[in-house]
Amino acid sequence: MLFHNPIFLFIFLPIVLVSYFYASKHFKNAHLYVLIASGIFFYAWWNIYLSPLIIVSIVSNFFFGKLIVNAIDKNRRKRILIFSIFLNVLFLAIFKYSDFIIQNINYIFSANIGMLNLPFPLAMSFFTFQTIAYLVDCHDNNIKESNFPKYSLFIIFFPQLIAGPIVRYNHMVPQFTDEKNKFFNYQNFYLALIVILIGLFKKIFLADNLSIYVNEGFTNYQNLEFISGWLTSLSFTFQIYFDFSGYIDMATGIALLFNIRLPLNFDSPYKAKSIINFWERWHITLAKFLTSYIYFPWVKSLKNLNFLNAMIVTFFVFVIAGIWHGPSWLYVIFGSLHGLGLVINHTFRKLFRLNINKFLAWFITFNYINFTFVFFRSENLTNAISILKSMIGLNGFYIKDFSNGDVFVFSILIISVITTFLFKNTNYLIDNYKPIKIEKN
Amino acid sequence: MTNNIEEKIISLVSRSTGIPEKDININSKSNDFDKWDSLANVKIILEIEKMINKRVNVSKMGELTSIKSILNYLK
Numbered sequence: 001m002l003f004h005n006p007i008f009l010f011i012f013l014p015i016v017l018v019s020y021f022y023a024s025k026h027f028k029n030a031h032l033y034v035l036i037a038s039g040i041f042f043y044a045w046w047n048i049y050l051s052p053l054i055i056v057s058i059v060s061n062f063f064f065g066k067l068i069v070n071a072i073d074k075n076r077r078k079r080i081l082i083f084s085i086f087l088n089v090l091f092l093a094i095f096k097y098s099d100f101i102i103q104n105i106n107y108i109f110s111a112n113i114g115m116l117n118l119p120f121p122l123a124m125s126f127f128t129f130q131t132i133a134y135l136v137d138c139h140d141n142n143i144k145e146s147n148f149p150k151y152s153l154f155i156i157f158f159p160q161l162i163a164g165p166i167v168r169y170n171h172m173v174p175q176f177t178d179e180k181n182k183f184f185n186y187q188n189f190y191l192a193l194i195v196i197l198i199g200l201f202k203k204i205f206l207a208d209n210l211s212i213y214v215n216e217g218f219t220n221y222q223n224l225e226f227i228s229g230w231l232t233s234l235s236f237t238f239q240i241y242f243d244f245s246g247y248i249d250m251a252t253g254i255a256l257l258f259n260i261r262l263p264l265n266f267d268s269p270y271k272a273k274s275i276i277n278f279w280e281r282w283h284i285t286l287a288k289f290l291t292s293y294i295y296f297p298w299v300k301s302l303k304n305l306n307f308l309n310a311m312i313v314t315f316f317v318f319v320i321a322g323i324w325h326g327p328s329w330l331y332v333i334f335g336s337l338h339g340l341g342l343v344i345n346h347t348f349r350k351l352f353r354l355n356i357n358k359f360l361a362w363f364i365t366f367n368y369i370n371f372t373f374v375f376f377r378s379e380n381l382t383n384a385i386s387i388l389k390s391m392i393g394l395n396g397f398y399i400k401d402f403s404n405g406d407v408f409v410f411s412i413l414i415i416s417v418i419t420t421f422l423f424k425n426t427n428y429l430i431d432n433y434k435p436i437k438i439e440k441n
Numbered sequence: 442m443t444n445n446i447e448e449k450i451i452s453l454v455s456r457s458t459g460i461p462e463k464d465i466n467i468n469s470k471s472n473d474f475d476k477w478d479s480l481a482n483v484k485i486i487l488e489i490e491k492m493i494n495k496r497v498n499v500s501k502m503g504e505l506t507s508i509k510s511i512l513n514y515l516k
Binding site for chain 2: 133136137139140141142276280288291292293295296297299300305307310314346349
């Protein structure tokens with residue numbers, strides 16, 4: 001059940017909302033159980049047979065968290081932490097990457113191992129990272145108060161369950177239990193509706209319309225020449241942004257209906273003037289997770305902490321970020337290109353104190369991102385290379401006759417550009433929202 | 442007393458990042474400076490560890506990206 005599905009918007013959400021505020025008014029803590037039950041229902045709607053997996057994950061990780069907190073011996077705490085993180089990563093690897101690993105073994109060793117064809121449990125990549133952050137918080141004594149309902153809700157809170165943002169326990173749970181948040185808030189309600197509508201506009205009007213052209217371009221990549229090559233790649237670059245940020249807007253708005261503020265995940269990323277700046281603005285909660293839980297401990301553990309070693313770690317952290325997106329070498333290439341972009345960016349900052357013109361800096365950054373997204377979207381390397389060839393004119397420069405469909409996509413692309421570059425983002429709207437006071441005469 | 446700690450933190454950040462002390466104040470944060478990048482942040486963490494003679498927890502490392510957050514951590 002996706003957020004723009006009418007069943008979600010007009011049946012599920014109103015029922016949960018009414019139940020939430022009714023329960024919070026009449027029964028102590030019942031609102032938490034309403035959100036937990038709705039989270040389980042929301043997840044089970046996708047696949048009822050696989051939904052026990054998330055419940056097993058919640059129960060076992062809550063148990064591991066308790067074991068870590070209760071362990072008096074420091075080494076024992078650390079051992080339990082490492083074991084529990086290992087189990088979480090192993091489960092993610094089994095469900096998400098087993099066929100990818102088998103394929104590569106078969107290719108390298110000319111073997112013929114059969115595929116497992118395991119279904120991939122929805123949201124597993126997100127809740128695995130959230131769980132790891134919780135376990136580390138348990139180890140570091142950051143969790144002051146935890147019980148099973150609160151932990152369950154932290155994992156299964158449906159607005160951010162399937163596409164993030166990746167949240168921290170101490171950011172969410174105090175909000176769930178805050179007395180003020182139990183009551184219906186008109187200001188939050190109106191603001192939430194505006195944010196949800198913005199999200200729906202981005203997702204349904206912009207992303208979904210661009211996707212038609214994108215699908216056609218990436219399927220018939222042999223036919224692309226210079227202009228259609230650029231239109232295809234740019235359409236995807238905007239499609240993925242509006243798809244993802246639109247969904248996050250909807251998640252933010254839906255959470256706000258329950259008076260819950262989700263962390264910022266997109267901060268106008270296409271306005272970035274460097275790759276470093278891009279990753280401070282794109283999928284912020286993922287970048288923060290990678291920096292805090294992989295990059296910092298890794299770099300800190302180096303015997304020889306110097307620029308070169310830090311850059312090598314940066315590169316490999318982004319290879320991990322790439323493979324996190326899915327079991328494909330194209331995602332590895334995508335991550336590697338971003339890692340390489342960051343290394344080049346850091347090197348330039350360190351060695352040359354160039355004062356690049358802001359527009360030029362933006363232009364280089366945006367086009368580099370656009371180039372990397374070709375790998376992200378392509379079905380295979382041949383497909384990606386062919387599109388890149390068309391973009392540099394190797395497949396011809398002729399201007400084909402524009403059909404009505406092309407004009408429509410071109411119009412959507414122009415609206416996308418205007419929306420992206422001329423408007424402030426949703427977070428700005430939330431932070432600066434002031435309700436209009438109607439003065440009575 | 443607070444000013445003393447504040448000065449120490451500003452000096453620590455300056456040493457780790459290469460940013461002149463005069464350019465750093467209580468409201469400074471990593472996003473304000475190109476030089477205060479992720480590598481500089483690791484150096485800041487190592488300096489803090491030396492200062493407090495204790496390891497900074499993994500879960501706190503990502504939060505130490507402004508003078509105020511470092512001050513809060515040391516409180």
